[in-house]
Amino acid sequence: MTGPDSDGARDAAESDTDGEPRRRSDRSWWNWLLVIPIVIPLLTPLYNADKPRFIGLPMFYWLQIAFIVLGVGATTIAYQVGKRRR
């Protein structure tokens, strides 16, 4: 491969031939899981309440802290699935 602006190199890379490394892709249906931890923490009516309390913390606080688990879960799955497909 000589350079990015050489048309020959570009064609070779995009057509999966000429011994170029197999074209990788980040596409996966599993990536849609990432939408869940983005949307849910923004829906204020879902958690904007005092009760039920957990160890004295209003729901507003403990539930939002608990949402961290959603984020970690979704990014971990997206990473693991992407790794396996390599």
Place this chain on the structure above:
Amino acid sequence: MTSNQIVELVIFIVLFVAVSGIGFVAARWRRPADMMHLDEWGLGGRSFGTWITWFLVGGDLYTAYTFVAVPALVFASGALGFYAVPYTVIVYPMVFLVLIRLWSVSHRHGFVTPADFVRARFGSPTLALLVAITGIVATMPYIALQLVGIQAVLKTMGLGSHWPLIIAFLILAAYTYQSGLRAPALIAFVKDLLIYAVIVVTIIYIPYKLGGFGHIFDVAGAHFDKLNAANAAAGKPPAGSTILGPANQLNYATLAFGSALALFLYPHSVTGVLASKSRNVVKRNMSALPAYSFLLGLIALLGFMAIAAGTTPIGTDNNTIVPRLFDQMFPSWFAGIAFAAIGIGALVPAAIMSIAAANLFTRNIFKEYLKRDATPRQEAWTSKIVSLVVKFGALLFIIFLNPQFSIDLQLIGGVIILQTLPSVALGLLTRWFHRWALVAGWVAGMAAGVWMLYTIPNPKTHHLHFGGSAFSVSKLGFDTQWTIYAGFVAVLVNVVVAVIFTLIFKAAKAPDGRDLTTKPDYTADEGDPKVSEVPVLG
């Protein structure tokens, strides 16, 4: 100065000096063949693994100022200040797929800054210059705010003059100059150990002393009810509450969303990401960094604890509320450790931010406009010098201007850095936009953002303008009490204008810039060949 303050100060100085020593030694850590190269000085050799990246980016994003300002906001406004938690939960899934593309294309082409990428992607030095200037302007007050964090601690220990701050900053400047990004990377380990230790103790000990979280929130609720009743009688808006009111829910959600969009547009965040050695390191960190969000959630609660403990800030400086709480609740030796954690916590992001701003200047102003044939050695020199200038500028900010001014500027910084979203973040996903349309969108978004901020008064400081980021939707002609995050509206304006102008320019067949990147560049990984050994801007 009381004897308690002397104990605090001694512990603070010992830890601070030890960490500064680490900063200087860092130049030899994972020793490079030649430090005089931006890849080495400015990106730590692009070689950091999962753990180092976690500490580095954690220290970079969750700054000392965050740890001081978020509880201060909770102390003043209650639930609204907790937006920092949803903000730092949603940010990682949001940027997951975008950052790995940024890492890959930068790895292939040797990009050091987000503006380098924009330059190559859209073939427009002008657009790259706008992105670079936006980045520098947004970062400067952020560095100044790290000093506000240190200053809050020094004030609590009875050091009101500027000299201790100046000394601390000279030390920081010296080791950043010498060791580059390796210094904050190594210091971040120590800083995090201290922070984690302090928070674990704090979150158990203080609620225990104050009678549990239930009691803390009951006291805080009564406190806000009283303030709100007084404000209502004086015809002022409510001060705050322990859960959101009807008028600020939209603001809460858009503030969290807008801040999340902005976070990885900041040049110092990009620096942290580009210093990692592979895509997988970036991905793993998207799952690991939320550990800091958990910490931040706990720290935010300190604001309520301060209310329940009857803590008062020094003067009207709410940023002193956390140091004051520690001073009040802990024996002096532990308060000293906690103060050191905050002070050292300020050094890590301040170093990375000054490096990032210096790299922007070097790559996108110096090399682009002043000296096109600069060698890597000259680039590294320029960055080292500029990093000193940037820090010195931040210091002058704090000494000669009211700290409130830095806080207002940082608020503006968040709104303006968002205006690079279409060029940088959307640019990583698509090449559809026209370069001139992106310039038009930037201008429109910037104008809209600054205008909105201008209309927002601060009732507490009696400033008529730039008093916050909660824009009253009623100013747009809607009959409502709702407020919305100004940055969110501004970036919407930006994107809409960029889309419309792209359609116009495409219809008019306006000449578009050449894209130097190719599709596979965006999925390249560690070990894949680089486009050239010496980074070129084409």
